[in-house]
Amino acid sequence: MDKSLEKQLAFWLKSRKAACGPFLLLSVALGLLAGLLLIGQAWLLASMLSAVVMQGETISAVGAEITALLGLIIARAAVAWGRERVSFEAGRRLRTELRGEVLNRLSALGPAFIKGKPLGSWGAVVLEQIEDLHDFYARYLPQLSLAAMIPLVILACVFPLNWAAGLILLGTAPLIPLFMILVGMGAADANRKHFAALSRLSGHFMDRLRGIITLRLFDRAEAEGRAIEKASDEFRSRTMAVLRMAFLSSAVLEFFAAVSLALVAVYFGFSYLGHLDFGHYGQSISLFTGLFVLMLAPEFYQPLRDMGTHYHAKAQAVAAAEALSELLAIDIDKQQGxxxxxxxxxxxxxxxxxxxxxxxxxxxxxxxxxxxxxxxxxxxxxxxxxxxxxxxxxxxxxxxxxxxxxxxxxxxxxxxxxxxxVAWLGQEPHLFHGSLRDNIAMGRELGDEQIHGLLAKAQIADFVAGSADGLSHAIAEGGGGVSVGQAQRLALARALAGQPKIFxxxxxxxxxDVDSERKVMDSIMRESEGLSLVMxxxxxxxxxxxxxxxxxxxxxxxxxxxxxxxxxxxxxxxxxxxxxxxxxxxxxxxxxxx
Missing domain, CATH: 3.40.50.300 (P-loop containing nucleotide triphosphate hydrolases)
Structure with missing residues (x-):
């Protein structure tokens, strides 16, 4: 993916975060609070171990510290739970608003635009791609802020105790985001190809499934089956490429985090053995200092590692945003009259x-x-x-x-x-899953007598009268259960329910067929008496x-x-x-x- 385009899509994603409401900031605040509680927990634990090991204190003598430690552990668990909840709510609000915006935009663009893509492709956009934005807002964006704040807070606690350990942490910290960027450079492009393959597979499969009877009549089912198999294999290949990228980035981050932790541990180990004598402020390095810094060192890198773990969420969101931003950027002739x-x-x-x-x-x-x-x-x-x-x-x-x-x-x-x-009737009437009554009324408050009258006008009352379920006759999605001629006359009855002024x-x-066409046209000509008609x-x-x-x-x-x-x-x-x-x-x- 072109870098300028990737930057534009990332900017577009960040511009949408207002839809998350206050939950995005609340997630960051709770994450920062969890970091502060962790520092307090490390301080108490290092103090207790130092007192017991170096000063010979009994367990009962540090009972207050143990109680406080248990309280911090419980508080951290509660904060972590709360952060997960508010993060999910942030992503849910974004997805709800964006999905509504996309559906409203498609409704405004109308059938002329929607028919430009297979139905399955629109399904992938509305469902899959919007869902894939969730982790970007629920995890990546909050973690981006925490990756900058929590290490600084830990450095502020470490430098007053030991400047050498602080420099090790400060010097090794850039390695993680640096290699995260290097490994993730192709992640957005891999995800974009993955979404393109998914869109092709969805559209191809849906169109062939809807036309399976026609394909069988013309002996094309086997050939189209091979085409679906080819599209499925392409999707599998793209999915594996994305997973390889995610696993590689995680392995690289874990490796450099382990190396950085080892440097801190080696420094304190050689200091306690007397081979190193620097980093302190005129006093020898105490057990408390070493334990406190060593307990904080993994937590210093953890926000950066978490950001790396969620980096694929950014690449995934950038790839998903390409189709969404193009759709929402289409200039609609705004009819605000x-x-x-x-x-x-x-x-x-x-x-x-x-x-x-x-x-x-x-x-x-x-x-x-x-x-x-x-x-x-x-x-x-x-x-x-x-x-x-x-x-x-x-x-x-x-x-x-x-x-x-x-x-x-x-x-x-x-x-x-x-x-x-307007009563609009096209070449391919669409009936929805539900009863015949539902398909005619379409949310209008119509009594059964009114619906029977509409069916009589559309010359399909005999079909309903012959059905054991009457107006409760079940219709499958896309008009399954009725013939094309019956579907067209049902669509005409639905159009007449709005008391149109123009056809x-x-x-x-x-x-x-000839008989169905005659019935439909006779009904149209009779019901359009005195009204305008364009055909x-x-x-x-x-x-x-x-x-x-x-x-x-x-x-x-x-x-x-x-x-x-x-x-x-x-x-x-x-x-x-x-x-x-x-x-x-x-x-x-x-x-x-x-």
Missing amino acids: KEPLPGSFDIEARDLSIYSHQGALLAGPLSFSLRQGERLAIVGPSGAGKSSLLHALLGFLPFKGELTVGGIPFTELDMAQWRGA LLDEPGASL VSHRLEALTQLDRVLVMDAGTIVESGTAAELANANGLFAELLSESGLASSLDTPVCDGR
């Missing part, structure tokens, strides 16, 4: 250019109008920008130019109200039921008129009719369908 819906739903577009969230031009400039109650079809070859126009009308894609609804600029409308007034349809019959369609035979047709090509509107007029205009629409063999069927005057 709160204008209520107008009385009229006339739509006017002038020089409207539609862009992706990355800034690429998807369609435009477009100029058209839709009067309230008018039914408009949008046709054209694949990639012409038809679906992009619908996503823009839903407020899910940024645009430039003029777009108004009832004379009110689109960006000033309350998006929640606007989307609530936006993106090829609602593309995946249906993207490749099925040109149904266009005579609509008032007007817009023909798009390469992101622009190339023709406009009734189906019959365009059929005789020798333009792109006529070519599309000729290719589909429907040229003669549209020579009759257009029917308004109402």
Whole structure:
């Protein structure tokens, strides 16, 4: 990973720590308190041993010190428990806020953006990568502060007793973070590759699992199984690389900590043997001084070792932050308007250019109008920008130019109200795990009679009546348990539950058989009576039921008129009719369908 990018991601991670609330500072305070209690514990223990060994004191004579020592041990245990609790709470708050922010951002970006990645990849971002930020905030950041404070406090206690021991500690301390940095230089890159492999595996597996029936029909299950095996092996290899890095860094830290402790022990050992005579302040080195410093020496290096242990948490978080920061940095066309819906739903577009969230031009400039109650079809070859126009009308894609609804600029409308007034039906209706009642109501307070009425309008009441469970009929995630045609009609009933003012349809019959498509289109035409309707369609035979047709090509509107007029205009629409063999069927005057 590029060093400048790694620094930017580390800065981004630290900028998010406000979400942890006061628990991050409280974790540091409790860690510092635990260090102070440890110093007191070492002082008492060294004093008691010195008194018993050098002065011949009995155990009863140091009873007060023993009681105080037991109190310090209990206090340290309580502080350690409290620190674990507040550290976890700091990480939990961060994860909760960030996950909510990511889900809100995905909701704001809409389906046009979400479909740019496989579903499994988004699952890895929302679940795995956010979870992998926990240890960075719960452990690494607090330990970073403690690694600077506790050694300084210990040095402040050691130098007044023995300057040589203090210099040994001070001189060897930089070895640990130095080699920690050297070993961990590739950790962030290893973790980034690990996350990329996980994202590919998740997306690949989820897509193949959802399409397993189709793969079997076309005898591709075995080939896709080998592809999943290859992706799994890549993920295993990346995981092992991360683990090797973590184990290597831990071994290096333990080695240099052991060498540093040995230097302190050798110094005091040779001093007591009389071979060394420096470091003290005019008096010989007492047993108390040696014991106190030797007990503090491991604790001097422990915060640095703990920071090294948690260093892989930083590398893991930096790798996870790459995808998260990119997602949250996407500039959304902020529609903060709160204008209520107008009385009229006339739509006017002038020089409207539609862009992706990355800034690429998807369609435009477009100029058209839709009067309230008018039914408009949008046709054209694949990639012409038809679906992009619908996503823009839903407020899910940024645009430039003029777009108004009832004379009110689109960006000033309350998006929640606007989307609530729109019935949207796409090519792939999504039903959720739950009952049929839940899928229709979607949180609305609807009685069973109302739901039965909606099902009748969508021409699927017979399916519910024939089910033993009725409205409690269980539907699996993704619509398992119902056919595609039934799922589309259930989705239509759900859309009608919002009492829409305008219909936006993106090829609602593309995946249906002739009978199901007829039922869906009949229901739509009947329920949209007197309402505005915009339908993207490749099925040109149904266009005579609509008032007007817009023909798009390469992101622009190339023709406009009734189906019959365009059929005789020798333009792109006529070519599309000729290719589909429907040229003669549209020579009759257009029917308004109402």
